[in-house]
Amino acid sequence: MKTPIFLTLAIGLLCAGPALAQTDKAFEPGAVWPDDKGVHINAHGGGILEHAGVYYWFGEHKTEGGAGNLAQVGVHVYSSRNLTDWRDEGIALAVADDPLSDIVKGSVIERPKVIYNPGTRKFVMWFHLELKGQGYSAARSGVAVADKVTGPYVYQTSFRPNAGAWPIHLAEDQKDPATSVIARDHKTGQMARDMTLFVDDDGAAYHLYASEENHTLHISRLSPDFQRPAGEYARMMPFADDEAPAIFKREGSYYLVTSGLSGWAPNAARSYVASHIYGPWTALGNPVRGTPEQAKITFGGQSTHAMTLKRKGCERQILMLDIWRPKNAIDGRYAWLPVEWEAGKPVVRWRERWTLADLDALPCHSAATPEATP
Ligand code: DGJ
Numbered sequence: 001m002k003t004p005i006f007l008t009l010a011i012g013l014l015c016a017g018p019a020l021a022q023t024d025k026a027f028e029p030g031a032v033w034p035d036d037k038g039v040h041i042n043a044h045g046g047g048i049l050e051h052a053g054v055y056y057w058f059g060e061h062k063t064e065g066g067a068g069n070l071a072q073v074g075v076h077v078y079s080s081r082n083l084t085d086w087r088d089e090g091i092a093l094a095v096a097d098d099p100l101s102d103i104v105k106g107s108v109i110e111r112p113k114v115i116y117n118p119g120t121r122k123f124v125m126w127f128h129l130e131l132k133g134q135g136y137s138a139a140r141s142g143v144a145v146a147d148k149v150t151g152p153y154v155y156q157t158s159f160r161p162n163a164g165a166w167p168i169h170l171a172e173d174q175k176d177p178a179t180s181v182i183a184r185d186h187k188t189g190q191m192a193r194d195m196t197l198f199v200d201d202d203g204a205a206y207h208l209y210a211s212e213e214n215h216t217l218h219i220s221r222l223s224p225d226f227q228r229p230a231g232e233y234a235r236m237m238p239f240a241d242d243e244a245p246a247i248f249k250r251e252g253s254y255y256l257v258t259s260g261l262s263g264w265a266p267n268a269a270r271s272y273v274a275s276h277i278y279g280p281w282t283a284l285g286n287p288v289r290g291t292p293e294q295a296k297i298t299f300g301g302q303s304t305h306a307m308t309l310k311r312k313g314c315e316r317q318i319l320m321l322d323i324w325r326p327k328n329a330i331d332g333r334y335a336w337l338p339v340e341w342e343a344g345k346p347v348v349r350w351r352e353r354w355t356l357a358d359l360d361a362l363p364c365h366s367a368a369t370p371e372a373t374p
Pocket of ligand 1: 045110111194243244262263264302
């Protein structure tokens with residue numbers, strides 16, 4: 001019997017799954033980036049989680065003016081299937097009205113990142129938290145959890161990580177509280193400011209944070225539910241003054257892009273490689289390729305996340321930068337740039353406009369694991 005045309009169409013629609021991602025839409029680094037409602041995307045210091053074929057972009061919701069750098073609203077989330085068109089999914093984690101809450105309106109909530117825990121089936125968000133009215137002195141990590149990727153995320157707790165634990169391979173002379181910040185903070189927990197999360201191929205998750213008065217990044221393994229530090233951590237590049245960590249793995253090596261310390265003002269990016277997650281990390285230099293001025297200020301941007309895309313049998317990375325506008329925080333821009341390779345080093349070049357087809361044209365590392373969209 002011939003299947004009626006309407007049934008064929010309906011079955012076709014049901015089986016087609018997600019719409020095919022288009023590769024001809026352009027990324028325009030530094031430009032206003034409208035969401036599905038035509039409003040500039042408001043997800044600064046953000047990160048991307050790919051879940052069930054959809055990309056989710058979580059970031060700081062900024063508001064107008066200088067006060068917009070404080071958390072007035074919370075963490076915003078957007079969804080996309082092609083990485084260029086983003087749908088506003090609303091506020092994933094809202095600030096609290098309760099003045100006793102750590103995340104009360106007017107606190108600082110920065111660089112939120114979300115990972116999925118397959119064991120608990122929870123989405124876990126970590127962020128850099130500063131308590132209201134205390135500037136940047138609290139240097140805490142906040143954790144919030146949701147059953148649904150877009151939230152609502154429920155705030156759990158905040159702390160300075162790794163209280164009572166020494167990092168692996170710590171030199172004996174660093175255990176003297178009179179001379180060492182890590183020893184000073186040993187009992188109460190380590191300072192944690194700029195941060196990111198990373199899930200390794202074996203399912204273990206890590207929290208990278210700027211510690212020791214911002215002089216040294218730490219990498220800290222998370223508990224099986226991803227909601228606490230497991231108590232095992234390492235210093236990354238001691239006293240190298242790095243922040244804004246963005247990490248990815250390629251062909252068994254770990255790569256890290258960071259910035260120096262100059263507040264909201266851009267500075268020269270750095271890059272590192274390690275063959276083990278706990279280091280040692282080898283400096284690869286400034287990943288920016290372009291004019292000396294572009295290299296000096298990283299195109300006006302600061303790293304926030306490095307996303308790995310598996311497309312057409314290939315694995316490639318996109319480096320996400322924030323171009324901060326601290327005087328009118330809501331106008332902060334984004335610069336996403338394809339990662340290229342030069343003599344084994346990850347590098348980025350400025351592009352006014354580029355597409356996923358341009359990314360596909362770059363040499364690649366073959367993807368070992370199944371691909372996701374787009
Ligand atoms: C630089 C950091 O990378 C940002 O996330 C933010 O904390 C600013 N400093 C604040 O000055």
